[in-house]
Amino acid sequence: MTVLEGDGYKVELDEANGCIHMGGALRLGGLNEYAPISQMLEEALDGRDTLTVDLTGLEFLNSSGIATLSKFVIVVRNRQNCALKIRGSNAIAWQGKSLNNLKRLMPALELSFD
Amino acid sequence: MTEDYGQIREIHPQRDIETLNLSFWPGSVPLKQRWRNNGLSADFLGDYVTTFFPLDENDPATRQRQSEIRGAVSFIANELLENAMKFHADGLPEPITIRLYLMRDQIVFQESNAARGETSSQFRGFVERVRSTDPGELYIEQIESNAAAEGSAGLGYLTMINDYGAELAWRFEPIAEDGFRVTTQVIIKI
Numbered sequence: 001m002t003v004l005e006g007d008g009y010k011v012e013l014d015e016a017n018g019c020i021h022m023g024g025a026l027r028l029g030g031l032n033e034y035a036p037i038s039q040m041l042e043e044a045l046d047g048r049d050t051l052t053v054d055l056t057g058l059e060f061l062n063s064s065g066i067a068t069l070s071k072f073v074i075v076v077r078n079r080q081n082c083a084l085k086i087r088g089s090n091a092i093a094w095q096g097k098s099l100n101n102l103k104r105l106m107p108a109l110e111l112s113f114d
Numbered sequence: 115m116t117e118d119y120g121q122i123r124e125i126h127p128q129r130d131i132e133t134l135n136l137s138f139w140p141g142s143v144p145l146k147q148r149w150r151n152n153g154l155s156a157d158f159l160g161d162y163v164t165t166f167f168p169l170d171e172n173d174p175a176t177r178q179r180q181s182e183i184r185g186a187v188s189f190i191a192n193e194l195l196e197n198a199m200k201f202h203a204d205g206l207p208e209p210i211t212i213r214l215y216l217m218r219d220q221i222v223f224q225e226s227n228a229a230r231g232e233t234s235s236q237f238r239g240f241v242e243r244v245r246s247t248d249p250g251e252l253y254i255e256q257i258e259s260n261a262a263a264e265g266s267a268g269l270g271y272l273t274m275i276n277d278y279g280a281e282l283a284w285r286f287e288p289i290a291e292d293g294f295r296v297t298t299q300v301i302i303k304i
Contacts, residue, residue, distance in 0.1 A: 098273065105254065
């Protein structure tokens with residue numbers, strides 16, 4: 001497991017299952033502070049034909065974090081060699097509001113809500 | 115000269131309006147240390163308003179409504195505070211303030227901070243763009259063009275409009291020493 005951890009949040013890559021779990025509350029100050037997370041997401045694509053991003057434990061994400069996810073979705077779309085699944089939760093309000101936009105960026109994205 | 119983009123509401127205390135008002139003088143603590151307070155303050159505002167949307171165990175819709183309102187208040191307040199902390203001019207004799215007015219069918223946020231002339235004219239340029247372009251298109255354009263790297267402040271406002279149906283307005287008031295008091299108002303229907 002590769003793990004990035006900070007004040008109130010945790011991002012971990014489960015290499016065996018091709019899944020990145022993001023949990024807690026992420027409110028880093030701008031896209032540059034999200035760079036390590038972007039890097040982890042992009043590196044996880046290497047050598048995989050499917051990647052799942054599990055957001056079911058992510059209670060809060062600020063707009064810089066939403067932008068980071070959006071940019072990642074564009075990277076996956078442009079690479080065209082890895083299918084992307086994003087798992088959200090109906091119990092977390094921001095996800096119902098903002099995750100559907102990702103499908104506008106990448107119609108092939110598989111978005112599900114638990 | 116005071117300039118308004120959209121209509122900034124003058125709201126007076128009334129029996130049926132709940133108001134919270136927070137003020138900060140950011141220069142007293144480094145930004146890095148203060149950043150976590152944005153989240154604490156935003157979550158406080160979000161939790162506070164839930165009192166007025168009580169849960170009814172026999173009606174599951176009340177849980178969803180409470181969670182949506184808490185989420186919206188917390189997201190919007192956090193974005194307003196993050197932007198205020200990023201762009202506030204410490205040297206000017208103005209605090210950062212955020213006010214929340216809870217009304218029967220809407221929540222109004224008014225956030226003010228000070229900005230130097232140059233920062234405020236750049237921001238004014240963004241405001242004019244938001245008001246003259248489709249916010250959904252503008253969001254995608256910013257994300258796709260990498261322009262977001264520096265100007266990520268704008269993405270928060272666009273997310274409020276696109277995802278929360280928020281109505282935004284701004285006021286720029288000249289204050290001393292080539293500075294402006296910049297007020298951002300966000301209204302969501304509840």
